[in-house]
Amino acid sequence: MAVDTSAAVPPPSAARPPVTEAVTAVRRPRALVLACAAGLGIVAVTLAAYGLRAWLTASGVAGGLAFWAWTPLAVLLLGQTVLYLCERPARAGEEGQKRLDALHVAVLMPVFNEDNGYLRASLASLLAQSRPPDSVHIVDDGSELSHRQVRRWWTQAAREHGLATSWQRTANHGKRHAQVLAARRCPDADILITVDSDAQLAPDALHEVLQPLADRRVQAVAGLVLARNNRNGLLSRITDLWYVTSQMVERASLSPLGGVMVASGSLAAYRADVLTDHTEGYLSETFMGRPVTFSDDSMLTLYALARGRVVQQPTAVVFTAMPENVGHHLRQYVRWMRGSSLRALWRVRYLPAHHPALLAQVLRWFQQLATTASLLWLLALHLRPGPAPSAVLLIVPLLLTCGQTLRYLVLRRSDQPLASQLATWALTPLAMLWSWAVLRPTRWYGALTCWKTGWGTRQAGAEVALASAATS
Incomplete structure (x- = not known):
């Protein structure tokens, strides 16, 4: 039975309820860090090309085929570096800002077995926005954990802030169904913003994620996702490093082209008709006769790509919970890779041949095949009898990786000193x-x-908990 709590919202009172302490992240002066990253990348590519060529010549490996396989990878890396250095935060301008201010912005938040500490922090961050949403719509997708206390707190807090809201509880039908139910509560919305129930927004996140939408060609905007629990163990540090680097390198390189392939559900803004015009297909997607219940973010992004540009706004920052144990991490990664494989097929099928996201998909396939083949080749060289191969073959990948992960240091977080970031x-x-x-x-x-299209990580209880947050 769905219950609506949006009726009769009174004007905000002078006394507002306390909210969870805000966490922020801003860009450091980037010239030195980016110069180091770009310089190290160029040096590494040069070392790779000439080192590999010299080794092939000396060792007599057949015809230098590996060298010519490596050359496109080097060119791809250099092109990617140039593009991500071109990424700039969008700014609406005076007239554009007036148009943005007039839009009805609705937040959609599905909830399933979320830790109450993270859920409350996520909702509290919505109350603290410099550009508040016009409405917030929450759907509890049949959670086995109780969220009643958070719901009572939220209903009162939203009322005191003058924020229209609804909270529905339904049987478990999956995230897509929950998003559609939430969207139906705000039929007049111009912009739909997806926020995960464990995602805590920086205070200016909504203002920033809306900025690119002043350009009418832009159909969707991806925020920048950082790990809230990035110091809760070795695994969370490593996953935060990889996740931030991938957004600030691969996704940032696609943003100037308008070809970002996935807008993460932790924070993404869509023109409302991206979802409402495709509701039937979104809910009924199948693969090999099986209903697809994952990869919802990339499916919405695909709809947006088919209609126009999708960009990343690197100043729209959100903090989310990363897996803290290996089992959760691997289940999540398998689900992501299954979804990525399905969505790659859909991009090839549905995007026009000239679309930058389609070109990026083809290049990604080449990169994955080439790097996997290189890895197997290196492994074979070290396992074969005889002298060990040149050390440059092992040093070059490390240099390349260190050059890319320098991008992790570009952001200064309010909850993490530089020493911790360096660590x-x-x-x-x-x-x-x-x-x-x-x-x-x-x-x-x-x-x-990828034919196994179930969610794969939906557990009976919250797998990551915010120990420091109140749950009442």
């Missing part, structure tokens, strides 16, 4: 080893089992 960046060799030895085989396993 995380120093884990790059371990993160690379984890990626090669664990995540790459997991990626291929996910791709080869």
Whole structure:
């Protein structure tokens, strides 16, 4: 039975309820860090090309085919570096800001078995926005955990802030169904913003994520997702390092082209008709006769790409909970890779041939195949009898990776000193080893089992808890 709590919202009172302490992240002066990253990348590519060529010449490996396979990778890396250095935060301008201010902005938040500490922090961050939403719509998708106390607190807090809201509880039908139910509560919305129930927004996140939408060509905007629990163990540090780097390198390189392929559900803004015009297809997607219940973010992004541009706004920052144990981490990664494989097929099928996201998808396939082949080749060289191969073949990938992960240091977080960020960046060799030895085989396993379209990580209880947050 759905229950609506949006009726008769009184004007805000002078006394507002306390909210969870805000966490912020801003860009450091970037010139030195970016120059170091770009310089190290160029040096690494040069070392790779000439070192590999010299080794091939000396060792007599057949015809230098590996060298010519490496050359496109080097060019791709350099092109990616140039593009991500071109990324700039969008600014609406005076007239554009007036148009944005006039839009009805609705937040959609599905909830399933969320830790109450994270859920309350997420909702509290919505109350603290410099550009508050016009409405917030929450759907509890049949949680087995009780969220009654948070719901009571939220209903009162939203009323005191003058914020229209609804909270529905339904049987468990999945995240897509919950998003559609939430969207139906705000039929007049111009912009729909997806926020995960464990995602705490920086105070200016909504203002920033809306800025690119002043350009009418932009259909969706991805926020920048950081780990809230990034110091809760070695695994959370490594995953935060990889996740932030991938957004600030790969996604940032696609943003100037309008071809961002996934807008993460932790914070993403869509023109409302991206969802409302495709509701039937969104809810009924199948693959090999099976209903698809994951990869919802990338499906919405695909709809947006088919209609126009999708960009990243690097100043729209949100903090989310990353897995803290290996089992949760691997289940999540398998689900992501299965979804990524399905969505790659859909991009090839539905995007026009000239679309930058389609080109990026083809290049990504090449990169994945080439790097996996290179890894297997390096492994074979070290396992074969005879002298060990040149050390440059092992040093070059590490240099490349360290050059890219320098982007992690561009952001200054209010909850983390520079020393802690440097400690995380120093884990790059371990993160690379984890990626090669664990995540790459997991990626291929996910791709080869993409016909298994169930969610795969929905547990009976919250897997990550915010110990410091009140749950009442």
